[in-house]
Amino acid sequence: MAHQIEPLIACRECDLLLREIPLFPNDVASCRGCGAQLYRNTPNSLNRTLVFSLTAAILFIIANAYPILGIEIQGTRNATNLYGAVYSLWNHEMRIIALLVFATTILIPAVELTMMIYLLLPLCLRRKPPGIALNLRILQGIKPWGMIEVFMLGVLVSLVKLNDSFSIIPGVALWAFGGLTFMFATVAASFNPRDVWAHLDREPDGKGST
Amino acid sequence: MKQAEPTAAGLGLRSCHICGLLSRSDESAGATHCPRCRTQIHSRKPNSVSHCWALIIAAYILYLPANLLPIMETGSLFTYREDTIMSGVVHLWKTGFWGISTIVFIASIMVPLFKLIALTLLLISVQCRSTWWPMQRAKLYRLVELVGRWSMLDIYVVTLLAGLVQLRSLATVKAGAGAIAFGAVVVLTMFAAMKFDPRLIWDPLRKENIL
Numbered sequence: 358m359a360h361q362i363e364p365l366i367a368c369r370e371c372d373l374l375l376r377e378i379p380l381f382p383n384d385v386a387s388c389r390g391c392g393a394q395l396y397r398n399t400p401n402s403l404n405r406t407l408v409f410s411l412t413a414a415i416l417f418i419i420a421n422a423y424p425i426l427g428i429e430i431q432g433t434r435n436a437t438n439l440y441g442a443v444y445s446l447w448n449h450e451m452r453i454i455a456l457l458v459f460a461t462t463i464l465i466p467a468v469e470l471t472m473m474i475y476l477l478l479p480l481c482l483r484r485k486p487p488g489i490a491l492n493l494r495i496l497q498g499i500k501p502w503g504m505i506e507v508f509m510l511g512v513l514v515s516l517v518k519l520n521d522s523f524s525i526i527p528g529v530a531l532w533a534f535g536g537l538t539f540m541f542a543t544v545a546a547s548f549n550p551r552d553v554w555a556h557l558d559r560e561p562d563g564k565g566s567t
Numbered sequence: 568m569k570q571a572e573p574t575a576a577g578l579g580l581r582s583c584h585i586c587g588l589l590s591r592s593d594e595s596a597g598a599t600h601c602p603r604c605r606t607q608i609h610s611r612k613p614n615s616v617s618h619c620w621a622l623i624i625a626a627y628i629l630y631l632p633a634n635l636l637p638i639m640e641t642g643s644l645f646t647y648r649e650d651t652i653m654s655g656v657v658h659l660w661k662t663g664f665w666g667i668s669t670i671v672f673i674a675s676i677m678v679p680l681f682k683l684i685a686l687t688l689l690l691i692s693v694q695c696r697s698t699w700w701p702m703q704r705a706k707l708y709r710l711v712e713l714v715g716r717w718s719m720l721d722i723y724v725v726t727l728l729a730g731l732v733q734l735r736s737l738a739t740v741k742a743g744a745g746a747i748a749f750g751a752v753v754v755l756t757m758f759a760a761m762k763f764d765p766r767l768i769w770d771p772l773r774k775e776n777i778l
């Protein structure tokens with residue numbers, strides 16, 4: 358059988374065995390052997406991440422509901438939202454690319470935000486949602502595949518390319534995507550799975566003493 | 568040289584990649600589950616080197632069609648042009664968009680090539696059990712992981728242009744077959760980077776100390 362040993366940790370990148378030391382707020386611990394980031398002390402990280410995730414969820418809905426860009430030439434105009442662009446690719450026999458874009462800019466960010474809120478909302482209300490381990494495993498697995506910030510850069514490049522031959526009508530979703538890029542960055546910076554486990558170790562049944 | 572540095576594997580310990588908990592495993596091989604979160608844990612990522620090679624070789628092969636086939640077709644009443652990734656960059660440069668052209672060049676041409684070469688070097692060095700510049704190789708791997716996703720840029724640009732520019736006879740944009748190969752290169756190299764285990768860089772240095 359396996360048994361726990363604390364408070365030692367191993368570096369993820371070089372396997373060096375290290376003693377876990379307490380940090381000042383906003384400090385980062387790095388590995389003595391390879392310089393990899395080990396952990397951070399983000400004060401109140403669960404509550405903060407929840408607020409950022411809820412904001413991101415609202416922006417995400419706006420970003421997908423409204424057109425990103427419109428173009429006009431000689432009185433003919435066309436506008437599209439993200440889903441419309443994906444659907445157009447699907448109809449033009451580019452199904453694999455349509456699926457790739459759909460997964461990385463719509464599906465995975467949506468799943469990421471849903472799971473984040475599912476996990477953090479009960480924890481912040483001092484309850485324990487079922488399936489925390491599975492939730493964190495999935496969150497970690499899909500994280501590299503959510504690419505809102507890359508898509509945002511793609512929107513800017515498209516804007517420049519289109520500006521050459523069309524007049525451009527910026528859509529509501531353009532601003533929403535800008536905000537969403539920022540919110541995803543703050544969620545990534547404040548969320549720390551380690552804090553979830555620390556929280557659970559302190560309050561195993563989810564019921565706080567005070 | 569440095570004195571003996573204790574590693575988790577050297578002491579028969581494994582750390583969980585999900586929750587970070589360190590636990591002792593009696594068997595050196597075989598599956599163990601993390602006592603806290605029940606994730607299956609391994610001392611090193613299983614088959615890291617061989618799977619990573621397979622993904623990289625597939626990416627090298629697709630790298631050719633990704634760069635030779637057109638990724639975008641632009642048509643109107645009077646004109647028609649096909650753009651590969653490189654000709655798109657050149658066209659942007661010629662029309663005076665130097666900044667954007669540089670960004671696209673870095674994201675679409677430099678980054679995929681850098682990833683392929685960097686991962687190849689890392690794999691060879693790990694297979695030779697090289698003790699050469701471990702810190703630089705660790706930093707190289709971190710850079711590969713950091714920049715990999717930005718290659719998707721061109722896929723998104725093509726998606727947006729093809730979605731927007733559908734003005735019948737006036738102008739239409741279509742995605743080309745090169746986009747599929749290019750998307751595959753990005754996805755394959757991302758999987759390869761995830762499959763590579765950076766701890767293998769450090770193992771040869773520390774084995775000497777343990778034994």
Ligand SMILES: [Zn+2]
Nearest residue numbers: 368371388391
């Ligand atoms: Zn380390």
Ligand SMILES: [Zn+2]
Nearest residue numbers: 583586601604
């Ligand atoms: Zn675990």
